[in-house]
Amino acid sequence: MKKTKSRFQATKINPKRFHPAQFRYLAVLLPIAAFMILPLIFIFNHAFKPFEELFAYPPRFFVNRPTLSNFTNLFAVTGSSGIPMSRYLFNSIVVTILVIAVSVLISTMAGYALSKLHFKGKKAINEINTIALMFVGVAVTIPRYLVIEKLGLIDNFLIHVLPYLAVPVGLFLVKQFIDQIPGELIDAARVDGANDWQIYQKIVVPLVKPAIATIMILSFQSVWNSADTSATYINADVKKTFAFYMGTLTTNTSAVESQGMAAAASLIMFIPNLVIFIIMQSKVMDTMAHSGIK
Amino acid sequence: MTDPTVLMKPASFADRLKRLFAPRRRVRDSHPVAYAFVAPYLTMFAIFIIVPVAAAILLSFTYFDTVRFPQWIGFENYINILTNDAEFMQYVIPNTLKYAVIVGPGGYTLSFLIAWMLAQLTPKVRTILALVIYSPSLTAGVTMSVLWKVIFAGDETGYLNMFLMNLGAINEPVAWLTSAETLMPIMIGVTLWSSMGVGFLAMLAGILNVNQDLYEAGYIDGIKNKFQEMVYITIPTIKPQMLFGAVMAIVGTFGSSGIGVALSGSNPTPQYAGQLIVNHIEYFGFNKYEMGYAAALSVILLLVIYAVSRFAFRLFGSKDE
Numbered sequence: 029m030k031k032t033k034s035r036f037q038a039t040k041i042n043p044k045r046f047h048p049a050q051f052r053y054l055a056v057l058l059p060i061a062a063f064m065i066l067p068l069i070f071i072f073n074h075a076f077k078p079f080e081e082l083f084a085y086p087p088r089f090f091v092n093r094p095t096l097s098n099f100t101n102l103f104a105v106t107g108s109s110g111i112p113m114s115r116y117l118f119n120s121i122v123v124t125i126l127v128i129a130v131s132v133l134i135s136t137m138a139g140y141a142l143s144k145l146h147f148k149g150k151k152a153i154n155e156i157n158t159i160a161l162m163f164v165g166v167a168v169t170i171p172r173y174l175v176i177e178k179l180g181l182i183d184n185f186l187i188h189v190l191p192y193l194a195v196p197v198g199l200f201l202v203k204q205f206i207d208q209i210p211g212e213l214i215d216a217a218r219v220d221g222a223n224d225w226q227i228y229q230k231i232v233v234p235l236v237k238p239a240i241a242t243i244m245i246l247s248f249q250s251v252w253n254s255a256d257t258s259a260t261y262i263n264a265d266v267k268k269t270f271a272f273y274m275g276t277l278t279t280n281t282s283a284v285e286s287q288g289m290a291a292a293a294s295l296i297m298f299i300p301n302l303v304i305f306i307i308m309q310s311k312v313m314d315t316m317a318h319s320g321i322k
Numbered sequence: 323m324t325d326p327t328v329l330m331k332p333a334s335f336a337d338r339l340k341r342l343f344a345p346r347r348r349v350r351d352s353h354p355v356a357y358a359f360v361a362p363y364l365t366m367f368a369i370f371i372i373v374p375v376a377a378a379i380l381l382s383f384t385y386f387d388t389v390r391f392p393q394w395i396g397f398e399n400y401i402n403i404l405t406n407d408a409e410f411m412q413y414v415i416p417n418t419l420k421y422a423v424i425v426g427p428g429g430y431t432l433s434f435l436i437a438w439m440l441a442q443l444t445p446k447v448r449t450i451l452a453l454v455i456y457s458p459s460l461t462a463g464v465t466m467s468v469l470w471k472v473i474f475a476g477d478e479t480g481y482l483n484m485f486l487m488n489l490g491a492i493n494e495p496v497a498w499l500t501s502a503e504t505l506m507p508i509m510i511g512v513t514l515w516s517s518m519g520v521g522f523l524a525m526l527a528g529i530l531n532v533n534q535d536l537y538e539a540g541y542i543d544g545i546k547n548k549f550q551e552m553v554y555i556t557i558p559t560i561k562p563q564m565l566f567g568a569v570m571a572i573v574g575t576f577g578s579s580g581i582g583v584a585l586s587g588s589n590p591t592p593q594y595a596g597q598l599i600v601n602h603i604e605y606f607g608f609n610k611y612e613m614g615y616a617a618a619l620s621v622i623l624l625l626v627i628y629a630v631s632r633f634a635f636r637l638f639g640s641k642d643e
Contacts, residue, residue: 041441041537041556042530053439054447060436061454064515068457070481071469086484134362141359146352153360161569162631163371164576166600167623170607170616171377172370179369194366197520197570224355246520249460274468290468294461301460306453316520316527320562321569322640 071298074291075099082288098292105289111265113273117296120252120270123188127251128244131193135243139202140232144214145224154203158321160196169260176261187261188269192251198243204318205239206232238311245308249301271297375624381617388611399618410619413594414602417506421598422575424510426630429517430571434564436518437526438552452526459519467584470512474498474585499586502595509582509596516578521570528563529556565638572630576600576623599623 043050074082076094103113141147142154165172172191181187209232217227233240258272274293277286305312382399384392403410436455440448473481476497483495498504532555537545540555557564582596583589589605591597599619607616 040534041532043442043444046444050443053442057436057439057443057451057455061451064458064518065454067469067473067515068461070473074469074472086488087479087481089481134366137359138363141353141356145356145359147354147356148352150356153364157367159628160367160371162573162627163375164573164623164627166577166580167603167620167627168374168378169604170613170620171381172374173607174381174613175369175373175377190366191370194363194370196367196371199363224353224359228359253461277468287468287472291472294468298461302457305456305460309449309453312523313527313530316524316563317531319520319524319566320528320560321565321635321638322562 068298071291071294074288075295077288077291079288098288102289102292102296113270115266116268116270116273119185119188119267123185123269124248124252126189127192128247130189131195131198131247132240132243134193135195135199135202136233136236136240137228138199139206139236139239140224140228142199143203143206144209144211144232157196157199157203161200161321163196165191166256169256173260182261183263183267185267188251188257188267191257192247192254195243195246195250198246200321201242201315201319202236202239204320205236205315208318209235238314241308241311242315245305245312248304252300253297378617378620378624381614382621384614384617386613386617388613392614395614399615400622402615403618403622409590409594409597410602413597414599417594417597418579418599420506421510421513421579425513425517425578426571426575429514429575430521430568432514433518433522433567433571434525437522437529438556440526441529452523455518456523458516459522461516467581470508470585471499474508476500500592502593505582505586505591505596509585512585513575513578513581517571517574519570519574521567521574524563524570525560525567528560532556532559561638561640565634568634568638569631572627572634576627580604 070089073089073091075098076096077091078093078095078097081088081092105113142150142157176182176187176191181190213231214227217231222230253271255269255271255275258268259275262268270293274290274297277290277293381392383394383396385395385398386392440452440455443451475481475483476495476499478484478487478495480495480498482498483492486492487495496504498508536555536559537551540551545551545554579598579600582591582598583601583604586592586596589601589609591601600623603616603619603623606612606619
């Protein structure tokens, strides 16, 4: 009895030390991890393949003589309407920065009010937002289009930004995180004469940095990767984004050259995602610990 | 019902008294300034979430071709969907069900099990593996279609074809993305590949934060193996994270369902093999300009998502509803 007990208890949750019993988990997880990372390794290799290797038959998985030619081609090529690739990239960067800045601001502000202030309708707003976690944007693409058309925002650059500002998951996570701040801290600041805006700025924002990092990542992912806005609401090519442009590169799959460029483009899409996540990884995990819906 | 203001009066009087004697404590008061704090979020929320949903519900009872003003036709769209739409009944529903069941509950179970196994490892190994498993979700499915198009290309230059032909498993190249038999499994595989996202991280964080004493207590109470430990201690303790993960899985499943069109490059997908309800909506809305009909489909989809989420709340929610 004692013996079996110690055997399975040797592999505790969050162990500090390596134990041979962990091998069985590794035996399952390593193949999964390999399956997950294989396509990404492929993209890396494909992006650096010279023309002959993209063409090679039989095709090879790994790059033999890496080159940057796909990237230089990508930057040299101009869209069908004479717009350089850098323009799309510039649009994407501007849109992404705007969305992140504004959505962090409005969801932390709302999160503060919904967590720490008392007002009529607060409970209802919290409940509606929890229901809205289940909201799937693609389900209402068409009515959304009609609303945006009525507002006269078709072909307006702002339409890249506005629909991404209110993110129910973002507000939910921030609010849960602000709930962890003891009310006494806020009361004390109030006693010292701080107004709500000062409390928000000086106390709440510094304390919820992990949650802010998480909304930044969520916003970044949704807006940086989005080709839909350009495809649906924007007609002028000059206002479209890089994610959309990338999609147009791949419509012609038979052209081997464009394949290489598309791989290079997807690398440009993917790397910022990964770098930002790695930098903020511990903060995200910190936020996720408070993500539960009670 | 009594007038609420009457009930309020004694309270506010007491408050005033309290303020008189302890002028610095006014914490429980109502904060009108709160409206200023929530206003920007609520405005955007209303315009881009509430109004479109309300518009979908209204339009679903109309005939609307985007040119003439919508005509009220009652439940006709819904009746047509249920009785007259052969593609919907024959392909869209079975496809959506198959896709949603495997990607939704299947992917969710998988991400919980992976998170649970990761939690059994030492921090360094765990962080690296978690990062590797999480990173595909950063690619957001559809934008990565370039990758899948190259791997699953239908001629002998396709990587999968080449690989299988070298192995001798097939003699002829397979048109993976345009043939009815292979499109759906590929869609499911690709979505599962990129589905270990926020919900996965939430469950991992939840499992790691379970108080170790609970396990110790469990061992004394006679828990005999890892499986019992997971079922009797881990899952009940992290219910809130399980629920968050479930909601994310549901939303992710339906949100990513444009993948079939992205992969095959056509709407409708070849022989309707990868046609899901989201594609059906867009087909009717943007290709046939039957906005009322598309709206009715949207409402059905939203109701299904809501019903499924309610079920998740039943399962994991701590609040009775």
